[in-house]
Amino acid sequence: GAVVSQHPSWVICKSGTSVKIECRSLDFQATTMFWYRQFPKQSLMLMATSNEGSKATYEQGVEKDKFLINHASLTLSTLTVTSAHPEDSSFYICSARGPGFGSGRDSYNEQFFGPGTRLTVL
């Protein structure tokens, strides 16, 4: 499958600071990227969907001014957690979807996940 990377893999920051997380599709062009958040012992929660060159679509209950998403190119999306607080500490995972792979039953866009970024806000 295609490879998605995230940077950094973990970050510790002080309360009130902003943190930027990068998500890159390494060997394909990602027309759509997704950002998820996962708290300990819970499932992944979809935060937002971003399409290259347009504004992100946020899921209900996710503050768009706090979680800034930029998808400026077909291989890079960034999530910025602004004015982070301890309750924002979580595992952030991105996912990327390309323009299409394979043929036949597989001739549609598949979705691949990054390794995740562990954010700890002190």
Added chain:
Amino acid sequence: DAKTTQPTSMDCAEGRAANLPCNHSTISGNEYVYWYRQIHSQGPQYIIHGLKNNETNEMASLIITEDRKSSTLILPHATLRDTAVYYCIVRVARRGSTLGRLYFGRGTQLTVWP
């Protein structure tokens, strides 16, 4: 918006087949069944997907009931490295078009023991 029900946890002996059930009684005609797994502190990994026919790949087999209201993921020879949370997801998918979003439920924690 998970539309699936899975057991919270299951155990399996190494080398034996692991059969993970999933109920999706409200599945629509244009929705596929997808399986992902997540090893601790890693991103989810795609396993397999299907619409109505049984599917098999190098990782697993997917058995979907005729009424499509339930399915079973089969890992034919479980290893210790298969210990993970397994997610069953239904999503809209149309050939040659964009796919619906992936919404994760709680999944099944599969523990493979020696």
